[in-house]
Amino acid sequence: xxxxxxxxxxxxxxxxxxxxxxxxxxxxxxxxxxxxxxxxxxxxxxxxxxxxxxxxxxxxxxxxxxxxxxxxxxxxxxxxxxxxxxxxxxxxxxxxxxxxxxxxxxxxxxxxxxxxxxxxxxxxxxxxxxxxxxxxxxxxxxxxxxxxxxxxxxxxxxxxxxxxxxxxxxxxxxxxxxxxxxxxxxxxxxxxxxxxxxxxxxxxxxxxxxxxxxxxxxxxxxxxxxxxxxxxxxxxxxxxxxxxxxxxxxxxxxxxxxxxxxxxxxxxxxxxxxxx
Amino acid sequence: xxxxxxxxxxxxxxxxxxxxxxxxxxxxxxxxxxxxxxxxxxxxxxxxxxxxxxxxxxxxxxxxxxxxxxxxxxxxxxxxxxxxxxxxxxxxxxxxxxxxxxxxxxxxxxxxxxxxxxxxxxxxxxxxxxxxxxxxxxxxxxxxxxxxxxxxxxxxxxxxxxxxxxxxxxxxxxxxxxxxxxxxxxxxxxxxxxxxxxxxxxxxxxxxxxxxxxxxxxxxxxxxxxxxxxxxxxxxxxxxxxxxxxxxx
Numbered sequence: 001x002x003x004x005x006x007x008x009x010x011x012x013x014x015x016x017x018x019x020x021x022x023x024x025x026x027x028x029x030x031x032x033x034x035x036x037x038x039x040x041x042x043x044x045x046x047x048x049x050x051x052x053x054x055x056x057x058x059x060x061x062x063x064x065x066x067x068x069x070x071x072x073x074x075x076x077x078x079x080x081x082x083x084x085x086x087x088x089x090x091x092x093x094x095x096x097x098x099x100x101x102x103x104x105x106x107x108x109x110x111x112x113x114x115x116x117x118x119x120x121x122x123x124x125x126x127x128x129x130x131x132x133x134x135x136x137x138x139x140x141x142x143x144x145x146x147x148x149x150x151x152x153x154x155x156x157x158x159x160x161x162x163x164x165x166x167x168x169x170x171x172x173x174x175x176x177x178x179x180x181x182x183x184x185x186x187x188x189x190x191x192x193x194x195x196x197x198x199x200x201x202x203x204x205x206x207x208x209x210x211x212x213x214x215x216x217x218x219x220x221x222x223x224x225x226x227x228x229x230x231x232x233x234x235x236x237x238x239x240x241x242x243x244x245x246x247x248x249x250x251x252x253x254x255x256x257x258x259x260x261x262x263x264x265x266x267x268x269x270x271x272x273x274x275x276x
Numbered sequence: 277x278x279x280x281x282x283x284x285x286x287x288x289x290x291x292x293x294x295x296x297x298x299x300x301x302x303x304x305x306x307x308x309x310x311x312x313x314x315x316x317x318x319x320x321x322x323x324x325x326x327x328x329x330x331x332x333x334x335x336x337x338x339x340x341x342x343x344x345x346x347x348x349x350x351x352x353x354x355x356x357x358x359x360x361x362x363x364x365x366x367x368x369x370x371x372x373x374x375x376x377x378x379x380x381x382x383x384x385x386x387x388x389x390x391x392x393x394x395x396x397x398x399x400x401x402x403x404x405x406x407x408x409x410x411x412x413x414x415x416x417x418x419x420x421x422x423x424x425x426x427x428x429x430x431x432x433x434x435x436x437x438x439x440x441x442x443x444x445x446x447x448x449x450x451x452x453x454x455x456x457x458x459x460x461x462x463x464x465x466x467x468x469x470x471x472x473x474x475x476x477x478x479x480x481x482x483x484x485x486x487x488x489x490x491x492x493x494x495x496x497x498x499x500x501x502x503x504x505x506x507x508x509x510x511x512x513x514x515x516x517x518x519x520x521x522x523x524x525x
Contacts, residue, residue: 009350013362016347019406020365023399027377030384082277085515086284092507093287094464096481097500101287104294104493109302111290117303125302150284200371207372209467210481214488224375228467231379239379246376253372257364260371 028250035243042241050220058137058222059206062144067198069145070152071190075182077153078160087150087157095147099214102143106131133217140215140222148201155197156190163189196264203256207249223249288504294497314494322483322499329479332394333462333506336401340409340458341451343402348413353422370407377403378471385472392476400468405458412457416450456510463506 004012042048077083090098105111113128122128132139167189171181209224216225223245231242295315299308351359369377378400382391390396420443428438466481475482480503488496 004350004354006356009354009356012346012350015343016366016406016410019343019402020362020369023381024369024374024377024403025365027374027380027384027403029380031376031380034380034383077280083280085512086277086280088511088515089284089508090287092460092511093504094460094481094507096464096466096484097291097503098287100294100484100488100493100496100500101290103488104497105290111305114303114305118305146287203371207375209373209375213466214485224373224467227375227379228471231471243376243379246379249372250368250376254364254368257367257371260367261360261364 028247031243031247035240035247037237038240038244039237042237042244047219048226048245051223051226054137054220055206055222055224058140058144058212059202061137061141062148062205063198063202065141065145066148066201067152067194069149071156071187071194073149073153074156074160074190075186077157078165084154084157087154090147090150091154093147094210095143095208096210096214098147099143099211102139102146103132103214106139106142107133132215135217135220137212137216140212143211143215144201144205148205152194152197152201155193159190159193160186192263192265196260199256199260199263203253203260206256207253288501291497291501291504295494295501297494314492314498317495318498318502322480322502325478325480325483326502328394328477329463329481332398332401332479333459335398336405336462337409337455337459339398340402340405341413341454343406344410344413344454345451348410349417351410352414352417353420366407366410369403370411373467374400374403375467375471378468382471391472392474394473394477397469397473397477397479400472401462401465404465404468405461408457408461409454412454413447413450416447420446459510460507464503 103110107113108125108128108130110132112131113122113125116122116128117124130138131142167185168181171185176184207224209222209228212222212225213228216222221229227242227245227249230238230245232238296310296312297307298311298313300306301308350356351362368374381400385391385393385396385399390399424446425438425442428442433441464481465479466485469477469479469482473479473482475486480499484496484499484503487493487499
């Protein structure tokens, strides 16, 4: 261990503290100050309430389906090493670009609608169901699903490859069938890596902006888009309202970060960190 | 494996198709013709945004790594009061968009003339990028063999020599990953750039969304492909780099 004194440690931490405390926390404090001018009625605003429910719905739905498919994909790919490299491609794609792809795929004039017409399911673009800019956020959820499934698959795959197949082989020798092995051996092995990864996806989707901004409609919308709309509005109460919404989002994220630290085991072992 | 390749590559194929489709009217499955109009346009027009995006991302990557290097060592190898709090603080901007921070800083930056400026955008990009770099480097430092450093010192190595021959090489994969991840955070950033840079600091994402919203999907698709290129290359290189390092062990 280095024999660093307290002051030397502080000096080494200082650049990091400048960013975390100076910029990050400092910005939040300034936002809190400005938020005091927000109108009281904001909390009763139906648009804000709708956004709150809509944001939770999108985050929860995206997390659940991507976790299920991500784990299933990893289980199906167990023996392949090149899968890891291939899966890096959708992971490396910025969310913005995936939203562009989905926009031209699932919109009423997109590729799926054209295929539906060619097959005779619909007679005009107006008959195509709303998949983007729809009231349930289906296009948004679809985008996150496609984008986050590879992330969860890679996280699970990394653990499966590290832990090997010994336990499963033992269970098989003892006469356990496929489903029993999955339920009592493989999934419990995976849980410690999947839980933090799913939490990351939830927290990320909860606060993200790009995808709902491109694929969502204006009502209901997610909290981040609403906050940005308030921020850019010319009304006097716009800025303080934006601050209030974003501070509320910070509170939720702070709670999620605290849970993440608990379940990820980062405090015990920094090597085990799962990065988004 | 072919199915997986299809699953991973179809978005890229779709973007290639969209960027070259000309006169793709509903309900035709194929466009009237394929053309390089969007690509010609992107080659001619996107020099500015490309330079802005690249200069921001490269600077953010280098600064984030330099800022995190000393701190990551302390965080990985020392225990001190407030460490838990600091780690939690480190995770916060990483788990979420630092939206409240950026909005709060906007007022301050306005007073000091940092809004609508490259420098102001750089500062807010550091907020989500630094945690990535710090956590990656922390993981590397926690695997560092301190006895090796001590041995080198006993043998008379100077501070610089210890870093150059012992510490540096053993955390090199971590440095590569820290640079990559913090580069990507800045490269794919849309909201923070929009909030602080207004529509004056034109990065690729800002221009791309502008084209998509104004109805020129072909140009937006071509720019999307341009945006995907560096992340993919960086991931391939860092994967290769990590594998090389593993084979050395």
